[in-house]
Amino acid sequence: QVQLVESGGGLVQPGGSLRLSCAASGNRFGIYTMGWYRQAPAKQRELVATITRGGIANYAYSLKGRFTISRDNEKNTVYLQMNSLKPAATDVYYCNRVSPNGSNSWGRGTQVTVSS
DSSP states (O other): OOOEEEEOOEEEOTTOOEEEEEEEOSSOGGGSEEEEEEEOTTSOOEEEEEEOTTOOEEEOGGGBTTEEEEEETTTTEEEEEEOSOOGGGOEEEEEEEEOTTSOEEEOOOEEEEEOO
């Protein structure tokens, strides 16, 4: 069984920074593509960033340069560094794992609120 636990969310002012963490249970963490998605009320879940087992990162175009995804395979953890945060980034952020066969696993999410 896969368990993904997000942490690091909270309330920040516009222009501030947060680093989200996602801890994955089980073994073979290093073979999975990992990702971060976000979902606002009344909207569908959307891509923030992904990172392959080889460390290749992909970002939503509007976030590139402000958000950085990384992973530490020894700690079974994926991170999302968020800088220059805007109010539009207020969402629940979800950790995602994609297996080689294409199946997805999701965490329960962590709330990020950007407000003055």
